[in-house]
Amino acid sequence: MLKILVVDDHAVVRSGLMMLLHGKHNIEVIGEAADGEEGIQAAQLLKPDVVLMDLNMPTGMDGLTATTELRRLMPDLAILILTMHDDDEYLFRAIHVGASGYILKSAPHEELLTAIRSVAAGNAYLYPTATKRLMNEYIERLKHGENTDTFESLSEREREVLALIAKGFSNKEIAEQLILSVKTVESHKSNVMEKLGLKTRPELVKFAVKKGLLNFE
Template sequence: MSIINVLIADDHKIVRSGLSMLISEHPKINVIGTASDGMEAYNKCAELNPDIVLMDLNMPPGDNGLIATKRIKESFPNMKVLILTMHDEREYIFRVLHSGASGYLLKSAEVNDLINAIQTVSRGEAYLYPKATTFLIEDYMNRAAKDEENDMCLLSAREQEVLSYLAKGYSNKEISELLYVSVKTVEAHKANIMQKLKLQTRPELVKYAFKNGLLDFV
């Protein structure tokens, strides 16, 4: 692995010095500069072209880490930003990722974790500490659940009924007899269901019905 050039941005001089000493002990990581706020970090990126910027979030009175990260990614899209902060709130994590950062690590982490995060981000991969990963999974699951609920809202009560029978293996004729409607009406409901749910095959219908509890609907 080639040498990873790192720029450290933090408003506390003692933190910058400490991180520089710790990181530089690794034979494949080189600290090429430091910055005390976001604006200086951006200017140092233009001057030094680091592989990774180790960025704090709060750096008064200058630009904060979020603003700096966004500016850096807009001007130097191939440059990686790894956030190192004391904040572990859900809100910060999502805002950081939205700004274009490749990783998020807490200052309470072990040195080995920091080295691992730098190496991971340098390979083009994302790095998140465990709690942040949990936040992302929870957010994804909540969004997926809401999407499924929204899909269900697209179907009328009759369409949900028809979908349940289709998923259970009933033919169009059998469904028409159970619901006292014509076969053409059943076929129309089926076509509407497939279109609304963006499904193509009967197995997809069965899978969808199972996931949404429609096998017990009728």
């Protein structure tokens, strides 16, 4: 029997998930929580196999922060992000902080069950359209002869800035961490984007993931 903990700030969503999952398909919902902090406490107390974690919980600790902390406290715990955000930046930030999988709330019930079983078995899970987008982008870059050696042109400081941008830090926060001026950080960011031929923050995030620059320990 797979033990599930549901973490979502909407009581109706929690109730719906519990009704859908509890006692069916060899799954037992053993608890619920309304924000990330409650979720962390419940996970430590109840020892679930899988946590279904919402991303945005405005009235308490958000799902990304909670996932980061749970990964530190319970490294073997499977955390499946269940969200309405079909957005590459949220997807990659969730992966960066240690989520085992990412699925949309609009997904069919059978897909949710598949995702739960997948992460419980120690595998990663991404919803199909996200996987397809990533594959298509990779193929397009190959078609256009992307030069993977461009990374080597970045200075050590530029790599540090790239990693922090990809982790979601603002220019001001990066400046504080690296003891630089905001203007200098902006300059490094512009240089990185120019050298790599990238134009948006999600593109920077994807590149950083591919190069293994993200370490949340």
